[in-house]
Amino acid sequence: MFVDDEANILSAMRRLFRGRDFDVVTAGSGREALAYLEANPVDLVVSDMRMPEQTGAELLCIVRQRWPDVMRIILTGYADVNDTMQAINTGEIYRYLLKPWNDDEFVTVVQGALMVKGLRDEKARLEKLVHRQNRELVELNSGLEQKVRERTAELQRTMAQLNSAHESLKKGFVTSIKVFTSLIEMRGGAIAGHSRQVADLARQIARELGLTEMEAQEVMVAGLLHAIGKLGLPDKLIQTPYVQLSAAERAEFEKHPVNAQAALMALEQLQKPAHLIRHHRERYDGKGHPDGLALEQIPLGSRILALANDFFSLQNGTLEERSLGRDDAARAILAQSGKRYDPKVVAAFAKLLGAKPAEPPRAEVAVKSAELKVGMVLARDLSTQGGMLLLARDYALDDRLIEQIHSFERSARQPLPIYIYKTEEPAA
Template sequence: MGDPDVVTASLLPGVLLVDAQAQILQRLQQLLEPHPYRLHFARDPAQALHVMASCEVDLVISSAHLPQMDGPTLLAQIHQQYPLTTRILLTGDPDLQLITKAINEGEIYRYLNKPWNDQELLQAVHQALEHQHCERERQRLEALARQQNSELKLLNAQLEKHVAARTAELQQTADMLDLAYEELKHSYATGAELFSLLVNQRLPVGKQTNRRVIELVRAYCTIQGLGDVLQRDLAMAAALHNIGKLSWSDSMMVTPADQLHPHQRERYRAYPQQSESLLMTLEPVQDAARLIRHHQEHWDGTGFPDHLKGPAIPLGARLLKLAVDFIELQCGLILERRMNSDEALVFIRKYAGRLYDPDLVEGFIQVCSVYLCDVTLGDPAVRVMGTRELVAGMILARNLNADNGMLLLNAGKVLSLPLVDKLIAFETMEGARYSVFVKLPREERVSA
């Protein structure tokens, strides 16, 4: 009998680490060695291909910059020769052309930036191996189905009485295949969300929108009872809608859209189409890519890139625009002034029929009222008023801030006539127009 430790080690997934720098390989070794993997190392592409030929490798993690050939070219060659091996790219700079090459030719599972976050890299390795296991299991089940189908044809002529039992067994196998395929599609959706976190790393914490857009879209789909296919496409579109911004400078990434220079606006208007182009080679995300392309179209036809109008805009794209604008208005990425959630919804309601599908706006506001604890606009007792509409006895439903961010009045404040007069005077002096969220006095609620 063989050594049990040797047998156990041979069952562990093999991970090949490729980097020209010994210190990088040493850091990766220190990070991964405590985990149940068989580690292999290579300093250049030739050595990596030799390891692939002589060892069983499940996952390759390669640096983007290597001697002789770059990382994407190496991963593309490994993909051709060893299609079942999962591939991850490590890159020290956000070279969009290099990343595109890795996605299109190497069909990488994902890429990570150098320097990496240890927990993120460990999670990526774990998920990549889980993804690969799912794919292999799917192929195994497909092969099993083909084998059993062939056996059924041979047995059918001899054992007619077993047809019903064999058919039931095949149905069970088909169900397992469907489950495996659904898991594979779910892996794509999960991968899209993980990739979106990389896009977020280009932004300061206060301007990171992807996670909030994903969660809001998912809540809308659940509350409105949208179909599974549209839910999945919307979730992936929400995760990847701004991938086309990766080539932007850091300053442009955080500049409000209405503050961009004319030459920057051209790049801004191109990002939905560029995002779509990066994703179209991946078959499971092509429908999501179409939603991304059109999520900046306007209901009145003034949007981009194709100036679609009204119902010609895909439903998912109309929903995605509502979610993206709602979050970006609060992060100061559309207008220079950051809005609170209620102000953002007032803005969306104001532009219903121009920017947004008017049939979706009120439902979207209700979803936000249910999903977000800081939204008061969905409360029937709350009204949005200008300062000259205010009367004594009204209660502020949320904090009132000046345009420069200074707190003027706290939520819960009961308005008096002198206080209303002061607000009007301050508004006039500042040259602003405030939207005041108030709760009506009880007797006015009843009459309303």
């Protein structure tokens, strides 16, 4: 359901989704939307922020209270950032989109929301099934051993399905974050791939320091989203090297970690990564931002993220007046040990620089979309030529995904760069 008080906007949304596999309904006001929801099931509500009588934030808050399973997206302008943050907090908004929107981004976000909705529904269905079967097991006669064995086998199959759905939900969550990262980097002045490079190095350092896999995952997610707070900054602050900014411009730029935390704190799964992002501009000597923390006061994940971010920023020219080579950037990091960076984080980073891969990388091969088959596994992230992520690396392809790839190529009128893991040929 699309909700907007402007008929031309609703018409534009209908045109955008015409021919796609969606049932679209529209409403010209919050009151009309609520009346429709009273009588009809809806999976996703996309509402404009500014509407007379009832704002989009108020509408989505009511939707959350009365129909909590309905996904919620809000459309907003740059001037409504504060109201949008409040809407995210009170209405538990899945995502927000800026007006005017990018068509491809709009479609991708809607598809992502519906994918998450489907996984949640399937997980709830399986959990309900497991609870029901558990009750039936308790009621079985202890003497019916064969029946108990049959029911136990059925329960194990159901649990396997539940675990599979849970893993799919986690994988979909990480993939959604990667897609959102690609959208962040499409903002003017962004360096393609920077966030993913930072996330990968930060996770390696976290593992080297002995953090648990869950903690390393949180550091990686923080790396993917650490630049989200820059979305509200003027282009000049993003495109100018940090050392060339004036004092006033630096003060404005240094707000982006706090803005990032505010944007993410309503999402329970992202609260810990949001905390790490807030403090990734702190310095080990206490001269950083936003809170002037020092030494062990700074979360370890933030200390890791600070080093990883600066290492690649030195190389892409967003930190200093000129871009440094990889070796020079590493030397600059080492020189700041005990000042800007935690010495033990620097030591782990230095060890990784000289480390050899534990195992040779899996062989990969480039293929055309017409050659794709069910069961093939992506060896690289599948992205458009503009850098937008479509599918994450290690995704196993099925009929539905292969058809979506074909459909995207037809609509874009250009082939996608596809790499899959090479499989061993069977012996003759």
